[in-house]
Amino acid sequence: MKVGLLCLAWLVQAAALTLQSDEAERPTTKVVKLLKTMQETVESEAKADEDTYDKFKCWCHENTDAKTKAAAEAETTSRELKERVEILIAQSERLKGEIETAEDEVAKNQAALDTATALRKQQNEEFIDDRRRLEGDISGVKSAKAAFNSPEGGAFLQSKVSAVRPVLQQLMKDHLTKLSIDDRETLNSFLQRGDGVDGVLGVLEGLKDDFNEELVKLNDDEATALAQYEDLAAAKKAEIKAGEAQVEAKKEERAQANAEHAQKKQDIKDTQALMGADLSFVDDVKKQCAEMDAEWDERQKIRAAEAEGISKAIEILDAEEAHANFAKTFSFLQESAEHTEHAEPGRAEAARVLADAGHRDARLAALAMSAKIDKFTKVKKAMDDMVFTLTKEQEDEVKQRDFCVQEFQENEVETADKTRLKTSLLAKEQAIDVKKPQTEIETLEAEVADMQKQLKKAGENREKENEEFQTVVEDQRKTQKLLKDAMEVLGKFYKTEAMIQVHAHAGPEAPGGFKDYKANEKSFGVLSMLQKLIDDSKAMEAESVRAEKSAQKAYEAFSADTTASVEKKETAIMDKKAEKAGLEKTLVQTRKGREGAEDALSNLADTKAGLHESCDFLMKNFEARQAARTDEMDSVKKAKAILSGATFAEIQLD
Structure with a gap:
């Protein structure tokens, strides 16, 4: 339509030039040719509009389906993540109870070991006291026997009695129950009268045998008690170690569950944010597509009216009467109008947004x-x-x-x-899988790069469209000035009051021959045409402004949506990087722990070898x-x- 309107201006100017350069050629011939060219241009513009509309509808279809599908997938992912979160919460609570139970069991085993250790200490102390007592008794018996073994004589006998009396008295006091009635009488007789040495030696020998037997039994009981304690202690220590290892393992498992829980919650947040951005983008696309449909309908109507008008104009101008009338009308144009070229402004095409150890x-x-x-x-x-x-x-x-x-x-x-x-x-x-978040990061970064590329391209297209818009507006304003100048020049000659009418046609054929120069009463058609051209130029300027505003609005919406999507994806990238860093840290800590366990096993093997070296001979x-x-x-x-x-x-x- 825009080209059509300017072509009308070219028509007038070209006709005037044609009449001046070639009076013999009928003036409507080139006009009709221009109208037919104009008709072809209208058809070409209609085809271009149709191609633009088809591309835009394809863009609407692709983006609406793709983003709707992405939003549905995001909703499914969000639901699966929420189900996983519930599982992790239950797992964490279960592990918490198991940890408390295991810790209670460790505490009970430790208490049992402490009790056994205290009891063993008491038993050992009693053993040492009893052994010391028996050794003392044996030593006393030996001392008494040694005293009796000294050379005999009267003086010596009294000395023997004095030497062994305290020992015998103490033995009778401490071990009365071990002595028979005869033994007691033998000892009392010796203590009172100093006789019966052989009998006393027999009693002492009997006591010595009893004490030695008791000492042997005491040592055996101590060895048995020690072995039982060592078995119990080893078993309890093993249970404690196993319990502590179980507690540690379950704490680690719970920590991993809690960490995954936190990560999944963040993933839900990111997924829902992306889903919101996709749905918002779909709404914007639908809105833009609705506006495009409305504009298409409007342009179809205008285009149809323009085509109809051009067809009628050709029909009218190709008539014999029109030829004669134009010949007369164009004789009043004394100056050539400047030819102004222009380019139709382009239409913005929105880009598609593409959404992880002795001797x-x-x-x-x-x-x-x-x-x-x-x-x-x-x-x-x-x-x-x-x-x-x-x-x-x-x-x-x-x-x-x-x-x-x-x-x-x-x-x-x-x-x-x-x-x-x-x-x-x-x-x-x-x-531990560190590659998975890295793959998700690379996918998100690729999507961000593509979106930024699309945004840059859209900006470049918008800048180019704006430049075209500025050119069109400038051209239309120049055209309007030229047409107004022409009307002002003609207005000096034609004092008509009906210049602004749009739908009037040229008057009847003027009389033949030249008459005295005066204002032509048939000038109404020329001035109406000029006014119509001015109105059409203003309409084209207004439509260009409206189209520029619509394109700028669409670009701003696309830019805002794309920027929001980029920001959300960059946030998701940061979260995935944090997740990757956490996994890498856990991997390093786990590897160090495993290497520490291996070192501990090596040290334990060395320690065991050292124990064999220092203990085998002794124990054997x-x-x-x-x-x-x-x-x-x-x-x-x-x-x-x-x-x-x-x-x-x-x-x-x-």
């Missing part, structure tokens, strides 16, 4: 040598010191054996615990070493007794 001690030889050169007092003192030292070594060796047993048990328990931990951490390490030869050392102590004690005056036969009684 005897050498000291005996030294004592033997000392017995040859020292006084008995020093030798006895040295013997006592050696017995004390051997006793201490005996006790230290027992402690060392107990230490080795305990260390082997603890090493085995800890090795099993670290092996389970390593297996658990290795499985967790293999289950423990009983033999204990017996040999006991023999050493007996030898020293017998040697001391000999130095004290005992005979070899008396010593053998021990």
Whole structure:
């Protein structure tokens, strides 16, 4: 329509030029040709409008379907995420209860172990007291026997009674129940009258045997109690370790469930935001498409009216009467109008928005040598010191054996615990997938890049359209000025009051020949045509302004929607990057934990090898070493007794 209106202006100007340059050619010939060209232009513009409309409808269809489908998929994803969140909440609550139960069980096992340890300590203290008492009793019996073994004589007998009286009195007091009535009478007779030495020695020998048997039983009971405690302690420690490992594993599992819960909630938020953006975009597309449909209907009507008008104009101007009338009318145009070219402004096309780890001690030889050169007092003192030292070594060796047993048990328990931990951490390490969020990030970044590209292209198109709009408006205003200037020039000659009418036709044929120059009464048609051209130019300017506003509005809506989608996707990218960083951190921590478990297992193996190196000989030869050392102590004690005056036969009684 725009080109058609300007063509009308060209028609007038071209006709005037034609009359001046070629009076012989009929003036309506070129006018009709221009009208036919104008008719072809209208048809071409109609085809271009149809192509533009078809493209826009295709764009409407594609974007509405794609975004509607994306919104439906987002709704499905959101529903699935919400279902997963509910599962994670239930899982977290279940794990919380299991953790509390496991912690209670660990506490109970620890309390049981503490109770057993306290009881074992009490038993050991009682054992030490009883053993010390028995050893004292045995020592007292030996002392009494040694006293009786001194040389006999009157003075010596009284000395024997005085020496052994306190010992015998104490033995009778402490072990009355172990003595028979005859034994009691024998001891009382000796204490009162000093006779019956052989009977007393027999009683003492009997007591010594009882004490030795009791000591053996006491040691056996202690060994049994110790073994039972060690078994119980090992079992409880293993249960505690296993319970603590279970608590730790469930805490880790719950932490993972809580972390996934938080991530899924964020995913729901991002998905719903994207769905909202898609639905908003669909609404904008539908609105733009509705506006396009309305504009298409309006342009169809205008185009039809324009085509009809051009057809009628050709019909009228091709008549013989019109030829004669134009010949007369164009004679009044004295100046050529400037030819103004223009380009039809383009229409904005919105872009589509595309949405994740022994032998005897050498000291005996030294004592033997000392017995040859020292006084008995020093030798006895040295013997006592050696017995004390051997006793201490005996006790230290027992402690060392107990230490080795305990260390082997603890090493085995800890090795099993670290092996389970390593297996658990290795499985967790293999289950962590860092690639998935990276793939989702790359997909989102590609979508953002495409949307930004579309936005840039839309901006460039909008800028080009605006430049075309400015050109059209400028051209129309120049045309309007030229037409107004022409009307002002003609108005000086034609004082008509009916210049603004639009639908009037040229008057009848003027009389032949020239008459005296005066205002032509047939000028109404020319002035009406000029006014019509001015009105059409203004209409074209107004339509261009309306089209520019509509295109700018569509561009702003598209830009706002695209920017909102980009922002939401960039937010989703940041969330996915945070998720990836969290997974990478967890992976590093898990790998370090697994490597730590492996290092701990290596250290435990080294420790076990060291224990074998330091403990195997001791544990293998423990009983033999204990017996040999006991023999050493007996030898020293017998040697001391000999130095004290005992005979070899008396010593053998021990």
